[in-house]
Amino acid sequence: xxxxxxxxxxxxxxxxxxxxxxxxxxxxxxxxxxxxxxxxxxxxxxxxxxxxxxxxxxxxxxxxxxxxxxxxxxxxxxxxxxxxxxxxxxxxxxxxxxxxxxxxxxxxxxxxxxxxxxxxxxxxxxxxxxxxxxxxxxxxxxxxxxxxxxxxxxxxxxxxxxxxxxxxxxxxxxxxxxxxxxxxxxxxxxxxxxxxxxxxxxxxxxxxxxxxxxxxxxxxxxxxxxxxxxxxxxxxxxxxxxxxxxxxxxxxxxxxxxxxxxxxxxxxxxxxxxxxxx
Amino acid sequence: xxxxxxxxxxxxxxxxxxxxxxxxxxxxxxxxxxxxxxxxxxxxxxxxxxxxxxxxxxxxxxxxxxxxxxxxxxxxxxxxxxxxxxxxxxxxxxxxxxxxxxxxxxxxxxxxxxxxxxxxxxxxxxxxxxxxxxxxxxxxxxxxxxxxxxxxxxxxxxxxxxxxxxxxxxxxxxxxxxxxxxxxxxxxxxxxxxxxxxxxxxxxxxxxxxxxxxxxxxxxxxxxxxxxxxx
Amino acid sequence: xxxxxxxxxxxxxxxxxxxxxxxxxxxxxxxxxxxxxxxxxxxxxxxxxxxxxxxxxxxxxxxxxxxxxxxxxxxxxxxxxxxxxxxxxxxxxxxxxxxxxxxxxxxxxxxxxxxxxxxxxxxxxxxxxxxxxxxxxxxxxxxxxxxxxxxxxxxxxxxxxxxxxxxxxxxxxxxxxxxxxxxxxxxxxxxxxxxxxxxxxxxxxxxx
Numbered sequence: 029x030x031x032x033x034x035x036x037x038x039x040x041x042x043x044x045x046x047x048x049x050x051x052x053x054x055x056x057x058x059x060x061x062x063x064x065x066x067x068x069x070x071x072x073x074x075x076x077x078x079x080x081x082x083x084x085x086x087x088x089x090x091x092x093x094x095x096x097x098x099x100x101x102x103x104x105x106x107x108x109x110x111x112x113x114x115x116x117x118x119x120x121x122x123x124x125x126x127x128x129x130x131x132x133x134x135x136x137x138x139x140x141x142x143x144x145x146x147x148x149x150x151x152x153x154x155x156x157x158x159x160x161x162x163x164x165x166x167x168x169x170x171x172x173x174x175x176x177x178x179x180x181x182x183x184x185x186x187x188x189x190x191x192x193x194x195x196x197x198x199x200x201x202x203x204x205x206x207x208x209x210x211x212x213x214x215x216x217x218x219x220x221x222x223x224x225x226x227x228x229x230x231x232x233x234x235x236x237x238x239x240x241x242x243x244x245x246x247x248x249x250x251x252x253x254x255x256x257x258x259x260x261x262x263x264x265x266x267x268x269x270x271x272x273x274x275x276x277x278x279x280x281x282x283x284x285x286x287x288x289x290x291x292x293x294x295x296x297x298x299x300x301x302x303x304x305x306x
Numbered sequence: 307x308x309x310x311x312x313x314x315x316x317x318x319x320x321x322x323x324x325x326x327x328x329x330x331x332x333x334x335x336x337x338x339x340x341x342x343x344x345x346x347x348x349x350x351x352x353x354x355x356x357x358x359x360x361x362x363x364x365x366x367x368x369x370x371x372x373x374x375x376x377x378x379x380x381x382x383x384x385x386x387x388x389x390x391x392x393x394x395x396x397x398x399x400x401x402x403x404x405x406x407x408x409x410x411x412x413x414x415x416x417x418x419x420x421x422x423x424x425x426x427x428x429x430x431x432x433x434x435x436x437x438x439x440x441x442x443x444x445x446x447x448x449x450x451x452x453x454x455x456x457x458x459x460x461x462x463x464x465x466x467x468x469x470x471x472x473x474x475x476x477x478x479x480x481x482x483x484x485x486x487x488x489x490x491x492x493x494x495x496x497x498x499x500x501x502x503x504x505x506x507x508x509x510x511x512x513x514x515x516x517x518x519x520x521x522x523x524x525x526x527x528x529x530x531x532x533x534x535x536x537x
Numbered sequence: 538x539x540x541x542x543x544x545x546x547x548x549x550x551x552x553x554x555x556x557x558x559x560x561x562x563x564x565x566x567x568x569x570x571x572x573x574x575x576x577x578x579x580x581x582x583x584x585x586x587x588x589x590x591x592x593x594x595x596x597x598x599x600x601x602x603x604x605x606x607x608x609x610x611x612x613x614x615x616x617x618x619x620x621x622x623x624x625x626x627x628x629x630x631x632x633x634x635x636x637x638x639x640x641x642x643x644x645x646x647x648x649x650x651x652x653x654x655x656x657x658x659x660x661x662x663x664x665x666x667x668x669x670x671x672x673x674x675x676x677x678x679x680x681x682x683x684x685x686x687x688x689x690x691x692x693x694x695x696x697x698x699x700x701x702x703x704x705x706x707x708x709x710x711x712x713x714x715x716x717x718x719x720x721x722x723x724x725x726x727x728x729x730x731x732x733x734x735x736x737x738x739x740x741x742x743x744x745x
Binding site: 433435436438439440441442443444445446447449453456457 | 588590612613615616617618619620622624625626627628629630638639642643
């Protein structure tokens with residue numbers, strides 16, 4: 029028995045040393061935590077963009093991708109140093125309530141309303157609110173993210189504009205991320221709203237078509253905000269400002285514009301000029 | 307949508323290329339799960355043995371609490387740890403949120419009641435006269451502990467495997483406290499969730515196969531040790 | 538010379554009734570005391586009390602003149618004894634490990650243990666089964682094992698509770714020979730006086 033315990037102990041110790049050396053940082057790097065939304069992260073933009081920032085500044089960006097509500101909460105609690113979301117109303121409130129320093133407008137993409145090729149509800153090329161009210165009337169399946177995300181909030185704005193009594197029999201809230209939502213909509217051959225970036229990156233796995241787009245109501249602007257060090261003294265506010273400065277610089281903005289997936293440009297840079305002027 | 311076999315084939319290809327990110331995710335999985343489960347076992351096993359030996363006033367309540375925690379949804383552990391270690395939380399100054407270390411802590415807390423509970427059942431299987439034999443041989447308290455340890459060794463191995471299995475399969479708690487950060491706190495289970503939500507089924511499948519293989523190899527290794535300890 | 542064991546006013550009740558009451562006797566070094574009584578009269582309980590596995594309802598025990606009952610370090614007192622019960626327990630390991638465990642506990646060196654264990658298992662006919670798991674043994678084999686594991690310790694006091702009840706005549710004779718040959722003081726229980734051939738003195742246990 030003793031010999032085996034010894035062997036086991038040696039195995040464990042060597043395993044730990046191996047693990048510890050691979051997970052420990054070689055040098056003390058300056059780092060920031062960026063809280064963003066799952067749809068932003070899943071587009072692949074950040075994995076493409078951030079390494080260049082890290083190369084130039086030596087600041088490591090740790091990305092936590094969660095739902096919009098969660099990302100904002102991480103900012104309020106100071107668990108992240110900077111947030112990148114696409115929910116203008118929430119972003120403005122974040123700053124006025126003192127949690128964020130300033131709202132910077134980074135880029136925008138747009139939302140699209142997707143549906144099956146057959147388009148039984150006949151919403152193709154209608155305006156966004158009209159399309160939704162049509163879907164409600166026909167009672168066909170509509171998949172909502174139902175998770176307080178930027179996409180969900182956009183959807184709710186559109187329903188308000190559609191001004192319908194109820195959203196139809198087929199309205200389903202699944203409380204999931206964008207990718208999951210698209211897959212579900214595709215499976216059920218129903219309708220849904222998605223940001224174009226996620227749709228494009230998953231296009232070949234989906235049986236959905238873009239039916240409504242280019243409606244001004246469907247624009248999806250992204251804001252980046254540094255967490256206010258006065259409310260959360262422990263945050264790396266300098267690192268956060270470095271990232272914001274870089275991402276809004278000519279170089280950062282050009283990189284954003286050049287980012288493509290499946291041959292399509294996903295984001296349009298804003299050069300810190302907000303669409304709504306705010 | 308490609309079928310199951312296509313996903314499996316794609317998975318096989320991805321594994322064989324030894325992608326460095328795949329490797330680091332696997333290593334972190336091992337670190338977090340093994341460290342957490344072993345640390346839990348080192349404390350939970352003696353605790354379970356002592357609990358099995360002694361009879362005291364509140365024993366029934368303590369056993370009840372352990373059984374409750376055995377069935378506790380681990381995601382609650384994750385939530386509690388998050389609130390505690392968040393910058394605004396009581397232990398926010400430690401800066402442990404979104405690190406592998408807090409993931410180990412979560413695994414420890416999750417595995418602990420399981421290992422204790424199974425050890426307790428093993429103790430119940432320990433016959434009174436075997437215990438008395440150990441005592442009557444003139445053993446000191448420490449010697450008694452190690453003799454009991456040896457006597458219920460199969461039960462202890464089962465207890466550890468139960469705790470370890472739980473740790474390997476844990477997703478919810480680990481994603482909340484770890485943040486699923488690339489190159490830092492991403493493990494196999496959380497990666498599977500991420501890739502699935504992106505519709506990257508081949509990648510998710512590859513990760514799933516690796517996880518299964520890992521669990522298989524480790525359980526096999528433990529079984530070999532079990533066989534050796536027959537003597 | 539102080540007696541090895543002194544039992545003073547020992548009483549034990551069970552379910553409200555006295556098993557035995559105000560027991561008084563001493564055991565001198567080198568004696569082989571047979572405790573004789575019918576079944577259920579408390580022989581096993583008496584052995585358990587002497588081995589400090591049970592506490593008496595009242596009364597005291599003295600080992601070499603020193604009180605033993607409340608000793609913090611009961612394990613030290615127990616190290617001077619070895620006990621064999623009628624249906625002995627075995628550890629879930631080999632016969633060899635079972636026999637050697639007492640010696641290991643007492644911190645003896647590995648090669649010394651090896652010699653002693655091999656000797657005793659040979660004399661009890663257990664050497665062929667050394668690597669066998671003790672739980673697979675028959676009742677009689679377990680009893681031989683228990684005897685071997687007790688005798689190998691060469692204890693000051695050897696406590697035997699009907700140790701040959703499961704043994705065939707051949708092995709019984711073997712066991713009795715071994716008991717007679719050791720230097721230990723022996724307390725052995727048996728249901729009838731005539732069956733106990735190893736004793737130098739007999740004590741009749743009567744109920745309360």
